Amino acid sequence: MNPVGYPTENVALQGYPGQPGHPGHSGHPGGPMVQYTSVNITSEVPRDHxxxxxxxxxxxxxxxxxxxxxxxxxxxxxxxxxxxxxxxxxxxxxxxxxxxxxxxxxxxxxxxxxxxxxxxxxxxxxxxxx
Incomplete structure (x- = not known):
């Protein structure tokens, strides 16, 4: 039982980066590879005055x-x-x-x-x- 008192069940997460077959899987059992996300921020157009x-x-x-x-x-x-x-x-x-x-x-x-x-x-x- 969890602290609230409700029964819990374990559900496998699909697409978890540590699972084999996922693009983030490192290939060794030690853990997943770190993934980075890059965000392109468009800044405002420079002013010429x-x-x-x-x-x-x-x-x-x-x-x-x-x-x-x-x-x-x-x-x-x-x-x-x-x-x-x-x-x-x-x-x-x-x-x-x-x-x-x-x-x-x-x-x-x-x-x-x-x-x-x-x-x-x-x-x-x-x-x-x-």
């Missing part, structure tokens, strides 16, 4: 980062069309990094311009007359 690169190229293009990002984006798109996903992922990652730096520099330049204009307006409006 072309639109972001065009935006950075057309808007002030600080330190030519927008141009370099656009070149890497086009290389990533070419690699993707050729079927080289690892190369496309590499070029796309570089384009993304360059776009981040170009966007940050563009934002800092715009912020400094706004602060400079505010200081100039403040100086003109509140100028003391002697």
């Amino acid at each position: 072309v639109i972001w690169s065009i935006f950075n190229f057309l808007h002030w293009n600080p330190c030519c980062l927008g141009l370099v990002a656009l070149v890497y984006s086009i290389k990533a798109r070419d690699r993707k069309m050729a079927g080289d996903m690892s190369g496309a992922r590499n070029y796309g990652s570089t384009a993304r990094c360059l776009n981040i730096w170009a966007t940050v520099l563009l934002g800092l330049i715009a912020l400094l311009f706004i602060i400079g204009m505010a200081i100039q307006v403040n100086h003109v409006v509140y100028r003391k007359k002697f």
Whole structure:
């Protein structure tokens, strides 16, 4: 009897890897061969960030980062069309990094311009007359 109290019976498992005639049978009585299953995982298509690169190229293009990002984006798109996903992922990652730096520099330049204009307006409006 098993712990629950119900009677048990032994049933031979069909297709057990340790049985003779099964593809996983090792041929010796010591035990079955280890079987492995491979799973192909399709990853997402690498991004090339072309639109972001065009935006950075057309808007002030600080330190030519927008141009370099656009070149890497086009290389990533070419690699993707050729079927080289690892190369496309590499070029796309570089384009993304360059776009981040170009966007940050563009934002800092715009912020400094706004602060400079505010200081100039403040100086003109509140100028003391002697």
